[in-house]
Amino acid sequence: MPHPIKKIVCIGAGYVGGPTMAVFADRCPDIQVTVVDMNAARIAAWNSNSLPVYEPGLAEIVQRTRGRNLHFIGQAEGAKAAAEADAVFISVNTPTKTHGEGAGRASDLSYVESCARFIAQHAQGHTIVIEKSTMPVRAADTIKKILATGNSGTKFDVLSNPEFLAEGTAIRDLEKPDRVLIGGESTEAVRALADVYAHWVPRAAIITTGLWSAELSKLAANAFLAQRVSSINAISSICEVTEADVDEVAQVVGADSRVGPKFLKASIGFGGSCFKKDVYSLVYLCEHYRLPEAAAYWEQVLKMNEWQKQRITYKVIEQAKSGNGTVAVLGLAFKKNTNDFRESPAIDTCNQMLQAGLKLKLYDAKVYFAEFSKVLLPSANGSYTQAMSAVEAMQGVSAVFILTEWDEFKTIDWKAVAKVTQPKAGIFDGRAIIDVAAAKAAGFSVYSVGKAR
Numbered sequence: 001m002p003h004p005i006k007k008i009v010c011i012g013a014g015y016v017g018g019p020t021m022a023v024f025a026d027r028c029p030d031i032q033v034t035v036v037d038m039n040a041a042r043i044a045a046w047n048s049n050s051l052p053v054y055e056p057g058l059a060e061i062v063q064r065t066r067g068r069n070l071h072f073i074g075q076a077e078g079a080k081a082a083a084e085a086d087a088v089f090i091s092v093n094t095p096t097k098t099h100g101e102g103a104g105r106a107s108d109l110s111y112v113e114s115c116a117r118f119i120a121q122h123a124q125g126h127t128i129v130i131e132k133s134t135m136p137v138r139a140a141d142t143i144k145k146i147l148a149t150g151n152s153g154t155k156f157d158v159l160s161n162p163e164f165l166a167e168g169t170a171i172r173d174l175e176k177p178d179r180v181l182i183g184g185e186s187t188e189a190v191r192a193l194a195d196v197y198a199h200w201v202p203r204a205a206i207i208t209t210g211l212w213s214a215e216l217s218k219l220a221a222n223a224f225l226a227q228r229v230s231s232i233n234a235i236s237s238i239c240e241v242t243e244a245d246v247d248e249v250a251q252v253v254g255a256d257s258r259v260g261p262k263f264l265k266a267s268i269g270f271g272g273s274c275f276k277k278d279v280y281s282l283v284y285l286c287e288h289y290r291l292p293e294a295a296a297y298w299e300q301v302l303k304m305n306e307w308q309k310q311r312i313t314y315k316v317i318e319q320a321k322s323g324n325g326t327v328a329v330l331g332l333a334f335k336k337n338t339n340d341f342r343e344s345p346a347i348d349t350c351n352q353m354l355q356a357g358l359k360l361k362l363y364d365a366k367v368y369f370a371e372f373s374k375v376l377l378p379s380a381n382g383s384y385t386q387a388m389s390a391v392e393a394m395q396g397v398s399a400v401f402i403l404t405e406w407d408e409f410k411t412i413d414w415k416a417v418a419k420v421t422q423p424k425a426g427i428f429d430g431r432a433i434i435d436v437a438a439a440k441a442a443g444f445s446v447y448s449v450g451k452a453r
């Protein structure tokens with residue numbers, strides 16, 4: 001029988017585990033929270049002044065909780081912490097499988113499975129095991145089977161408590177979530193976890209469901225968000241050939257309260273570590289359960305995203321080749337206010353341009369260039385260099401390609417830029433953020449996604 005949760009362990013000190021547990025510790029001073037990770041360097045960073053994750057507000061929370069009721073420890077000390085824990089969160093990575101059955105689509109659960117084995121080996125008494133990672137539906141079956149191999153005196157309840165935070169706004173999302181989702185079979189275990197959240201989240205925002213609905217809801221939520229981006233991007237392509245304006249269309253569509261105005265901005269496409277892998281996971285599940293039409297429906301969301309990147313990049317290549325073949329790439333992060341470039345549109349677009357033999361000048365104030373350059377194709381015909389400012393990137397180019405909606409690109413002085421680019425340079429705004437009229441007045445030909453040229 002579960003008892004009130006007073007000691008929490010979280011396995012995985014990444015983008016989700018670290019910030020989430022910091023907020024738990026901050027909002028629940030009566031609960032001891034311990035975060036374990038097998039990556040010793042990451043744990044050392046969490047215990048230092050230079051945290052491994054940047055999120056506005058995170059450092060302040062860690063400063064006031066670390067050593068009080070928030071602890072970051074390595075794997076070796078994790079066994080004792082797991083033995084004492086009332087609840088253990090699994091918050092490790094669930095990437096797309098790279099080999100074996102389902103490679104390229106299914107989620108790789110090997111990290112989750114190794115956590116379950118660790119818990120089975122070390123937990124004592126009654127322990128609630130909580131899936132915080134995004135899992136395929138029915139993953140809890142696998143976890144339960146592994147837990148059953150543990151010592152017979154230990155009893156487990158498995159809950160699904162997926163995380164909905166978005167990078168860049170993680171602390172705000174954790175402190176004021178739209179909803180918290182807890183799925184489980186044991187009413188007592190669900191209540192014990194709900195009581196933890198109720199320290200700061202209104203009870204009405206805590207949704208409880210069955211285990212399988214909770215697992216599937218997270219995949220469905222990300223699939224709906226990705227689908228919205230692909231839907232407006234599909235509309236952007238027809239706007240461009242009909243002289244409709246995608247921002248105007250989005251405003252009208254979003255004014256319907258059944259649709260709502262958020263997440264309707266046309267762009268080069270979505271990126272980030274979650275959407276693509278989670279939609280693929282859903283596609284794989286549909287295929288696994290022999291639902292090919294449902295699989296094809298969701299896969300089209302991903303195909304649309306790829307097509308959007310490619311079709312816009314072709315325009316840039318065409319423009320650059322009609323000039324000196326040099327392109328300024330403004331923005332490498334997958335969205336503004338983060339240095340994260342996992343699955344960023346900049347990766348595929350830059351590689352496509354490099355394969356076309358172009359010379360790229362890359363600029364992003366926050367992305368670590370040495371890391372980004374590792375994802376660029378080494379054998380492509382083109383070449384690339386790093387620029388230290390947007391203006392430096394635009395010196396002497398025949399095309400400017402905006403890939404991230406950083407605020408600094410919204411206020412570029414196009415009149416001044418026109419003096420340093422090639423005479424007939426084109427601007428390609430993949431985020432539809434610049435003042436098109438001002439850029440045209442400065443003499444540029446301008447492509448802005450979802451608008452006729």
Ligand SMILES: NC(=O)c1ccc[n+]([C@@H]2O[C@H](COP(=O)([O-])OP(=O)(O)OC[C@H]3O[C@@H](n4cnc5c(N)ncnc54)[C@H](O)[C@@H]3O)[C@@H](O)[C@H]2O)c1
Nearest residue numbers: 012013014015016037038039092093094111114133134163
């Ligand atoms: N990043 C996001 O914005 C976000 C949002 C919601 C949900 N999620 C989901 O949350 C999960 C975690 O994502 P993340 O971005 O925090 O991943 P991450 O890669 O940043 O962190 C995962 C951490 O788990 C550690 N780890 C892996 N296996 C371990 C083991 N057996 N023992 C100890 N430590 C282990 C790794 O060393 C790593 O530090 C994923 O399932 C992801 O889909 C992510």
